[in-house]
Amino acid sequence: QVQLVESGGGLVQVGGSLRLSCVASGRTFSTYCLAWFRQAPGKEREFVSVITWMYGSTDYADSVKGRFTISRDKAKNTVYLQMNNLKPEDTAVYYCAGGGRGSMRYPEEYDYWGQGTQVTVSS
Numbered sequence: 001q002v003q004l005v006e007s008g009g010g011l012v013q014v015g016g017s018l019r020l021s022c023v024a025s026g027r028t029f030s031t032y033c034l035a036w037f038r039q040a041p042g043k044e045r046e047f048v049s050v051i052t053w054m055y056g057s058t059d060y061a062d063s064v065k066g067r068f069t070i071s072r073d074k075a076k077n078t079v080y081l082q083m084n085n086l087k088p089e090d091t092a093v094y095y096c097a098g099g100g101r102g103s104m105r106y107p108e109e110y111d112y113w114g115q116g117t118q119v120t121v122s123s
Contacts, residue, residue, distance in 0.1 A: 002026045020083065
């Protein structure tokens with residue numbers, strides 16, 4: 001089992017920045033990658049970004065490319081999501097996911113989930 005705990009969400013104005021953190025514990029050696037998804041009210045959970053644990057390879061959704069940066073600290077078992085130039089459409093609950101297989105862009109490809117952290121971008 002892998003436990004994931006997110007933090008760092010909050011209220012920010014348009015154009016502002018936030019950094020989300022996800023701390024992984026448990027059988028982390030079995031975790032191939034860690035990803036961020038988000039879910040806005042009334043919408044499906046959508047892929048944001050993913051990083052492979054061993055090599056640090058990354059992938060981003062087109063909607064966040066150039067604004068968000070995913071990174072990891074292997075010593076701290078932590079993945080970060082630096083979010084810059086935030087827009088109102090970035091408002092959502094952000095979830096950390098662990099595991100990953102296939103394209104790594106769909107929720108069903110992950111085995112472990114955090115509880116989520118709210119990000120609200122006000123205009």
